[in-house]
Amino acid sequence: MEGWQTLAMVLQGILNMKETDPKKDLLSIDDLEGELSQLIDWGIRMKNDDGFADSFKPLDGMSIGSIYEKPSTRTRVSFEVGVSKLGGQPLTLLANDIQLGKSESIADTAAVLSRFMDGITYRCFGHSDVVELANHATVPVINALSDMHHPCQAAADLMTVKENENTVNGHVSWVGDGNNVLHDLMLACASLGIDIKYATPVGFEPSPDVVARAASIASDRGSSIISTNDPVEAVSDAGVVYTDVFVSMGEEGMKGKIQSFDGFQVNEDLVAHADPDYLFMHCLPAHRGEEVTDGVIDSKNSVVFDQAENRMWAQMSLLTRLCNEAAWHTYNELY
Numbered sequence: 001m002e003g004w005q006t007l008a009m010v011l012q013g014i015l016n017m018k019e020t021d022p023k024k025d026l027l028s029i030d031d032l033e034g035e036l037s038q039l040i041d042w043g044i045r046m047k048n049d050d051g052f053a054d055s056f057k058p059l060d061g062m063s064i065g066s067i068y069e070k071p072s073t074r075t076r077v078s079f080e081v082g083v084s085k086l087g088g089q090p091l092t093l094l095a096n097d098i099q100l101g102k103s104e105s106i107a108d109t110a111a112v113l114s115r116f117m118d119g120i121t122y123r124c125f126g127h128s129d130v131v132e133l134a135n136h137a138t139v140p141v142i143n144a145l146s147d148m149h150h151p152c153q154a155a156a157d158l159m160t161v162k163e164n165e166n167t168v169n170g171h172v173s174w175v176g177d178g179n180n181v182l183h184d185l186m187l188a189c190a191s192l193g194i195d196i197k198y199a200t201p202v203g204f205e206p207s208p209d210v211v212a213r214a215a216s217i218a219s220d221r222g223s224s225i226i227s228t229n230d231p232v233e234a235v236s237d238a239g240v241v242y243t244d245v246f247v248s249m250g251e252e253g254m255k256g257k258i259q260s261f262d263g264f265q266v267n268e269d270l271v272a273h274a275d276p277d278y279l280f281m282h283c284l285p286a287h288r289g290e291e292v293t294d295g296v297i298d299s300k301n302s303v304v305f306d307q308a309e310n311r312m313w314a315q316m317s318l319l320t321r322l323c324n325e326a327a328w329h330t331y332n333e334l335y
Helices: 003-015 029-048 074-085 106-116 127-136 151-163 180-191 208-221 231-235 257-261 304-323 325-333
Strands: 063-068 089-094 119-123 141-145 172-175 196-199 225-228 240-243 279-282
Touching: 029 151, 029 180, 029 208, 029 304, 029 325, 063 074, 063 106, 074 089, 074 141, 074 304, 106 119, 106 127, 119 127, 119 304, 127 141, 141 151, 141 304, 151 180, 151 279, 151 304, 172 180, 172 231, 180 196, 180 208, 180 225, 196 231, 208 225, 225 231, 279 304, 304 325
Parallel strands: 063 089, 063 119, 119 141, 172 196, 172 240, 196 225, 240 279
Antiparallel strands: none
């Protein structure tokens, strides 16, 4: 099909937008469980669509507000650039810029921002805050990170795995804290029927509720979730080795936590148990010399910067799906 014909079809699809489902939020990756595979494929196509992607502006005329309670590099840049690439106007709202949680309630903030914005992303400390914002907003809300979930990271992670599917031979393994990144990684792997083994120190296991949700999905998809306190067991024959910082932002006051992770560093000795073509993954920023050595993160097996880039492409798919579903489907149907 000629490029101009393709463009005409997409533009016509956007012009013919109609209300489909009520507004949808993304608070954890299983909110889009049944669509995750398509969302990832959409992001990969957009990333590699050198000619047409520049003409596709599904967020044209839309404003997307991003609230940040925590400092950010990848999240802020990937959302601002991604929204711009889609034709929208990104508006970054730092914690000191607005009254959220200080002289104005989350509910009132959600109601006010919904009058100006076409979508809201929220990087916060407590997960209950993003839930409350979504409950009172009339526009889609995307959890850009909370203490319980990090769905955008999971979408980028599985996009990276999908891009390397021809060389990945083995399960996804996790070594480290049972944190928000692991929560959504488990849910995403389960949604796509991918086996995962995770190793955490005793006392730092993931949320039982999240594990139960992931196990239910995995059962339907025919995949497995295996827990252990032994990093070697988790990593043996793995196709992906994933870790994260041992002490997350906001946990700096947890004295002695890092000592609990002795033996959990991803180093050359540990990855020797993985498949030779394993992928090393880390959501960044990395504390080199703590959870991972330079030799691993800088090795040929490392895809950490592909992950970082894929945050933008995965989020572009999520933003289009949630803020302009008709355009998302139109682009999807062209391939």
